[in-house]
Amino acid sequence: MKKVLVHNIGLLCTPVGSHVHAGAQQAEIQSIPQACVLAEDGVITYCGPASGLPQGAAEGARRIDAGGCLVTPGLIDAHTHLVFGGWRQHEIPLKLAGAGYLDILRSGGGILSTVKHTRQESEEQLTQKAWAFLDEMLTLGVTSCEIKSGYGLDLETELKQLRVIRELAQSHPMDIASTFLGAHAVPEEYKDNSDGYVDYLIDTMLPAVAEQKLARYCDVFCETGVFDVPQSRRVLEAGKALGLLPRIHADEIDAIGGAVLAGEVGAVSAEHLIATDEEGMQAMAKAGVIADLLPATSFYLDKTFAPARRMVELGIPVVIASDFNPGSCPSLNLPFAMNLGLLRYKLKPEEVLNAVTINAACSVGMEDRLGTLEAGKQADLVIWDAPDLEMILYRFGSNLCRTVLKKGEVVACHEGKE
Numbered sequence: 001m002k003k004v005l006v007h008n009i010g011l012l013c014t015p016v017g018s019h020v021h022a023g024a025q026q027a028e029i030q031s032i033p034q035a036c037v038l039a040e041d042g043v044i045t046y047c048g049p050a051s052g053l054p055q056g057a058a059e060g061a062r063r064i065d066a067g068g069c070l071v072t073p074g075l076i077d078a079h080t081h082l083v084f085g086g087w088r089q090h091e092i093p094l095k096l097a098g099a100g101y102l103d104i105l106r107s108g109g110g111i112l113s114t115v116k117h118t119r120q121e122s123e124e125q126l127t128q129k130a131w132a133f134l135d136e137m138l139t140l141g142v143t144s145c146e147i148k149s150g151y152g153l154d155l156e157t158e159l160k161q162l163r164v165i166r167e168l169a170q171s172h173p174m175d176i177a178s179t180f181l182g183a184h185a186v187p188e189e190y191k192d193n194s195d196g197y198v199d200y201l202i203d204t205m206l207p208a209v210a211e212q213k214l215a216r217y218c219d220v221f222c223e224t225g226v227f228d229v230p231q232s233r234r235v236l237e238a239g240k241a242l243g244l245l246p247r248i249h250a251d252e253i254d255a256i257g258g259a260v261l262a263g264e265v266g267a268v269s270a271e272h273l274i275a276t277d278e279e280g281m282q283a284m285a286k287a288g289v290i291a292d293l294l295p296a297t298s299f300y301l302d303k304t305f306a307p308a309r310r311m312v313e314l315g316i317p318v319v320i321a322s323d324f325n326p327g328s329c330p331s332l333n334l335p336f337a338m339n340l341g342l343l344r345y346k347l348k349p350e351e352v353l354n355a356v357t358i359n360a361a362c363s364v365g366m367e368d369r370l371g372t373l374e375a376g377k378q379a380d381l382v383i384w385d386a387p388d389l390e391m392i393l394y395r396f397g398s399n400l401c402r403t404v405l406k407k408g409e410v411v412a413c414h415e416g417k418e
């Protein structure tokens with residue numbers, strides 16, 4: 001039995017339970033001063049006031065001194081596109097000259113430029129590159145994530161990307177959820193025939209993905225000039241028929257009805273929602289759709305910020321994720337997105353914490369074992385170089401992670417700080 005005791009925790013902040021925290025619950029957390037966490041074989045056996053630790057329970061445990069600091073659950077990044085070839089820094093001059101995200105895509109760049117590179121790179125190259133991203137995320141306190149395909153747009157490359165995700169899920173310390181996003185853009189081969197691509201995706205790609213059990217979720221980029229609402233509905237319904245749970249890129253640039261569709265198909269989550277409207281939010285609230293919000297994308301695209309406060313008011317569970325991808329958010333820094341959650345969404349610190357822990361876990365199907373620090377859950381936690389949540393949310397730009405534990409093992413430790 002491998003035991004570890006994290007002791008001398010000044011303040012432990014965690015949501016409680018394995019359910020989404022919506023409405024007033026979005027701000028409900030438990031704060032325990034002078035706490036400790038005991039884990040055995042990667043699972044928490046005690047989490048609470050140090051004074052309540054049963055005598056002798058920690059005997060033989062490796063002891064990690066939290067130095068009187070703040071401890072939270074490991075962060076969960078519920079929306080990434082982190083398996084990709086190439087980068088897109090060459091789009092910067094276009095951006096500076098005023099070209100919008102969809103202008104660049106329309107001219108054959110954007111996602112299509114990443115598709116070109118992703119098709120060219122080998123499975124090993126893609127795995128190596130993504131592995132390094134995951135390692136970097138661990139150093140920022142992110143211990144689990146979701147990864148989408150969507151840079152293949154043909155059967156061979158989509159399967160290649162999904163196999164990379166599976167390999168990462170099996171070999172890297174992170175817990176990883178896999179999403180098939182074949183409907184990310186219309187590839188060159190189907191340039192003026194997007195319905196033809198949707199047919200191909202439904203008839204050929206989806207059955208292969210489902211048969212090889214390469215994804216849990218099916219996603220679609222429902223956007224002006226990409227996939228419209230009827231096409232998005234077809235993709236998500238076809239995925240559902242094969243057992244893939246729907247999620248949707250909705251109302252990122254234009255409100256074309258993606259959030260309403262999310263409600264209609266019973267999507268697990270609608271993601272982005274920068275441009276969403278009251279009708280969309282009402283539909284989501286009614287159907288219990290989780291809002292995965294991506295504020296660093298608003299920042300990078302110089303857009304407005306999703307109406308997060310209104311969503312909380314309506315009882316929509318809010319998640320904050322990075323959206324890490326080479327085009328609209330080249331940053332994998334989830335703590336930065338959390339800073340924006342406070343500063344731009346005007347969420348309370350407790351609401352932000354729930355957005356990147358329990359609600360994120362619910363949106364990627366990991367709530368039974370992740371997202372909170374409680375007996376029976378996995379010992380994924382972060383010791384922060386901070387006394388409270390306010391400190392990590394206000395000191396944007398600094399990495400205040402001190403030590404990161406995944407399944408009770410130290411996976412990142414910032415030198416000189418421990």
Ligand code: IZC
Nearest residue numbers: 081111221325326327328
């Ligand atoms: O590569 O541009 N929005 N998909 C939808 C993206 C951004 C990723 C990309």
Ligand code: ZN
Nearest residue numbers: 079081249323
């Ligand atoms: Zn995305």
